[in-house]
Amino acid sequence: MVKKYQLACIQASIEVIDDLADRDAVIARNVERGLNIAESAVVRDEAKVIVFPEAWLQGFNHTRSTTDWQNICIEIPGPETAKIGEFAKQHQIYVAAAAFERDPGWPEVWFTTGFIVGPSGDVELRYRKIHDHNVEGLIPSTSPADVHSAYTKRYGEESLFPVLDTPYGRLAMMIEHDMNFFELSRVLTFHGAEIILHPTAEDNGPMVQALNQARRSRAYENFIYLASANAGSIAGKYTAAQATRGGSTVINYLGNVESTIEGAGESVLLTAIDLDRLRKRRTEVFMNYPAQVKSELFGREFSKQTFMKLDTGSGTRETTQDTIERLQEEGVFAPPQ
Amino acid sequence: MIEKYTAVAVQTIIRHVREPEWREAVVRENVNRYLSLMDYVSCRWGQAKLYVLPEFSLTGVEHVRSVEEWTQIAIRIPGPELEPIANFAKHNKAYVAGGTMEFDPAYPGRWFNSAYLFGPTGELELRYRKVNGADVQGHATYSTPTGLYDLYVKNEGGENAVFPVVDTEIGRLALINCYDINFPEMPRTFAQYGAEILLHCTGEPYSPHRDSWEMSRRTRAYENSMYVISSNHGGYVAQVAGEVFTDSPGLNFQQRRSGEIAPMHRSHGGSEIVDFNGKIVGQAPNPGEALAIGSIDLKALRERRAEVRGNILAQSRTEIYAKEYARNQGTGINHWLDKPIAHKSEARQNTEAVIDRYLKDGVYAAPEGYDLEIDTEQPTALT
Numbered sequence: 066m067v068k069k070y071q072l073a074c075i076q077a078s079i080e081v082i083d084d085l086a087d088r089d090a091v092i093a094r095n096v097e098r099g100l101n102i103a104e105s106a107v108v109r110d111e112a113k114v115i116v117f118p119e120a121w122l123q124g125f126n127h128t129r130s131t132t133d134w135q136n137i138c139i140e141i142p143g144p145e146t147a148k149i150g151e152f153a154k155q156h157q158i159y160v161a162a163a164a165f166e167r168d169p170g171w172p173e174v175w176f177t178t179g180f181i182v183g184p185s186g187d188v189e190l191r192y193r194k195i196h197d198h199n200v201e202g203l204i205p206s207t208s209p210a211d212v213h214s215a216y217t218k219r220y221g222e223e224s225l226f227p228v229l230d231t232p233y234g235r236l237a238m239m240i241e242h243d244m245n246f247f248e249l250s251r252v253l254t255f256h257g258a259e260i261i262l263h264p265t266a267e268d269n270g271p272m273v274q275a276l277n278q279a280r281r282s283r284a285y286e287n288f289i290y291l292a293s294a295n296a297g298s299i300a301g302k303y304t305a306a307q308a309t310r311g312g313s314t315v316i317n318y319l320g321n322v323e324s325t326i327e328g329a330g331e332s333v334l335l336t337a338i339d340l341d342r343l344r345k346r347r348t349e350v351f352m353n354y355p356a357q358v359k360s361e362l363f364g365r366e367f368s369k370q371t372f373m374k375l376d377t378g379s380g381t382r383e384t385t386q387d388t389i390e391r392l393q394e395e396g397v398f399a400p401p402q
Numbered sequence: 403m404i405e406k407y408t409a410v411a412v413q414t415i416i417r418h419v420r421e422p423e424w425r426e427a428v429v430r431e432n433v434n435r436y437l438s439l440m441d442y443v444s445c446r447w448g449q450a451k452l453y454v455l456p457e458f459s460l461t462g463v464e465h466v467r468s469v470e471e472w473t474q475i476a477i478r479i480p481g482p483e484l485e486p487i488a489n490f491a492k493h494n495k496a497y498v499a500g501g502t503m504e505f506d507p508a509y510p511g512r513w514f515n516s517a518y519l520f521g522p523t524g525e526l527e528l529r530y531r532k533v534n535g536a537d538v539q540g541h542a543t544y545s546t547p548t549g550l551y552d553l554y555v556k557n558e559g560g561e562n563a564v565f566p567v568v569d570t571e572i573g574r575l576a577l578i579n580c581y582d583i584n585f586p587e588m589p590r591t592f593a594q595y596g597a598e599i600l601l602h603c604t605g606e607p608y609s610p611h612r613d614s615w616e617m618s619r620r621t622r623a624y625e626n627s628m629y630v631i632s633s634n635h636g637g638y639v640a641q642v643a644g645e646v647f648t649d650s651p652g653l654n655f656q657q658r659r660s661g662e663i664a665p666m667h668r669s670h671g672g673s674e675i676v677d678f679n680g681k682i683v684g685q686a687p688n689p690g691e692a693l694a695i696g697s698i699d700l701k702a703l704r705e706r707r708a709e710v711r712g713n714i715l716a717q718s719r720t721e722i723y724a725k726e727y728a729r730n731q732g733t734g735i736n737h738w739l740d741k742p743i744a745h746k747s748e749a750r751q752n753t754e755a756v757i758d759r760y761l762k763d764g765v766y767a768a769p770e771g772y773d774l775e776i777d778t779e780q781p782t783a784l785t
Contacts, residue, residue, distance in 0.1 A: 068770065196717060196719070225722065245625060245712075245714045246625075246719075247590070248720075248726075249723075251723075252726040255726060255727075255729075255730040255765060271679070274680070275679060275680040275681075278617050278620045278624065278680060279624060281617050281621075282618055286584070320617065321613070344768060345769040345772075347760075347766045348757055348768070350750050350753045352539070352581075352584070353753055353757060355760075355765075355766075356732060356733065356756040356760060356766075357538045357539070357733050357753055357756070358587060358732045359585075359732070359734075360730045360732035361727075361732075361733070362548055362735055363587040363591065364725070364729075366565070367590075367720050367724035367727060368724035368725075370594035370595075371720050372594075372718040372719070373718060374721070385710040385716055385717055386710055388716045388717070389708055389710070389716050393708075398707045398708070398716075399596070401701060401707075401708050402403070402405075
């Protein structure tokens with residue numbers, strides 16, 4: 066175990082794939098630029114774990130057709146992650162990022178997927194986003210929860226919440242909207258996570274303050290480090306380059322902001338991770354939330370009520386709409402007059 | 403349904419029952435003062451529909467007191483001590499909630515850290531007993547419903563008795579106490595049972611955790627699209643009938659803890675009303691007697707919950723997580739079914755056991771040089 070080391074959030078500028086013909090060139094440019102700006106953090110400051118934003122390779126374009134979304138997807142592992150793997154291997158570091166992914170054995174669906182490439186140069190962890198905006202109609206992706214039975218039959222339940230044990234702590238991932246769901250970071254903690262790497266995509270808007278609070282809560286509730294990397298700028302035909310709020314942040318295991326980038330723009334955030342202190346805190350009785358949570362009780366309670374169901378089929382806006390209507394019928398939500 | 407109304411977190415200075423024989427006088431003095439503060443709201447701000455008082459605000463708190471003495475000092479819900487509060491609710495056609503130490507003769511040898519809610523009929527609408535804290539933390543001897551779960555759910559008519567919610571004209575209300583707010587699972591479970599407005603009777607001291615508690619209530623409100631009303635202590639004194647005990651030589655630990663030489667403002671105050679987007683709509687930022695007054699917009703909350711975008715509550719995939727929680731069994735239930743907690747330090751063994759199991763199972767990784775067989779941690783000063 067390395068007791069203390071540097072972690073870097075790479076607040077990368079992202080070029081969007083607007084035209085399918087440019088797919089490979091855009092991905093190559095995004096990867097090259099991202100790794101270039103990470104280089105000094107790795108070589109000069111000896112960062113051992115680095116995190117990139119969500120959609121770093123491909124960018125968001127809301128006008129993409131369903132077919133185009135399929136076609137911009139990469140495979141994980143695949144040639145793109147191999148390129149990142151060369152960098153990881155050369156510098157003997159861990160590189161985390163998230164991308165839109167197709168599964169060669171399952172052509173009907175695609176996922177928003179987090180991955181960690183390790184010093185071996187290989188993909189050592191693959192996490193598929195549970196809470197995607199597909200259920201709000203913003204993206205035609207699929208979540209493992211949407212196809213839960215088929216997914217767990219194929220990959221096993223343990224594939225849902227992966228944790229990677231490394232000399233730099235036990236690494237796990239959440240992607241963007243996932244952070245809003247406390248159950249996920251709690252369950253990752255149950256699986257041993259100490260540092261959650263959080264590629265994100267957050268725009269300026271009324272909920273920025275709530276997101277900042279929620280990030281801190283996730284770290285505090287679980288005694289985890291939470292490293293959120295957001296895009297610095299997003300250049301595309303339909304995107305306002307600085308719509309992204311930037312604000313990449315590392316929260317420590319006490320829920321305090323360890324370091325943060327104020328606002329948008331291409332940037333790099335270096336933060337010292339004190340793994341030994343985190344582990345010491347976890348051995349203390351006083352207010353030890355992950356140990357004191359009455360999980361047996363909540364296991365029972367959570368099994369009684371279903372908010373959004375599993376196996377809905379690939380999520381759409383109707384998935385949330387139907388859930389709200391059902392909750393209103395069941396009396397969980399009081400309908401507005 | 404009343405679409406929009408005023409709610410108040412009534413941040414009070416709490417007089418502490420140090421000696422059992424002070425009980426009647428101190429409780430009466432507390433209640434009288436709180437009624438005055440609530441009356442002040444109506445003359446200064448117009449009528450409020452909902453008032454929330456802090457945790458253990460009738461008797462104060464004393465962690466080193468024996469269980470037997472607590473069962474004598476703790477009050478009954480409902481009971482004669484709460485009658486003036488029930489009458490206030492009736493007279494003002496309002497809802498009044500608060501926290502108090504409670505004794506229930508159905509559970510001899512035990513006491514609870516509870517909260518109550520009286521409605522405009524003057525009847526008791528809700529009684530909640532704190533779920534998180536003493537039974538695992540080792541800082542007090544009160545019982546929790548989960549500590550005697552099997553007996554409790556049998557006596558109280560089912561598992562949902564642990565999470566009571568009442569449907570009223572001012573929304574669906576639920577109560578929680580203090581430390582409960584740190585567990586996101588608590589408000590989420592209340593949300594399952596329909597809660598829209600969470601009344602958080604709390605007792606938060608100045609500590610390095612202050613920031614985190616504030617963050618917790620705001621995050622709970624945001625992630626559950628619910629109002630959270632946190633009413634904290636404004637201060638703490640041990641006195642009776644105007645007499646302040648300042649004669650410190652020979653004070654024992656109990657007396658020192660109880661406010662005679664402690665700073666009056668050792669609570670940080672900071673009572674707050676947080677809306678369903680996690681934004682503060684009422685705040686008393688400092689200690690001392692104060693009122694956090696805010697507007698509750700029930701119609702807007704219900705409209706928010708009907709929206710698709712960012713509807714975190716509706717979008718929770720509960721089933722996946724239910725299984726994982728059941729599998730983890732972090733802290734169990736029924737720890738104190740056969741034998742109530744007799745001494746406060748007993749309970750910390752429960753957390754120690756889970757930490758040890760986590761270290762063995764690999765949920766936690768041991769820090770360098772940590773010996774699983776030797777527990778070196780010193781007890782920490784607690785509230």
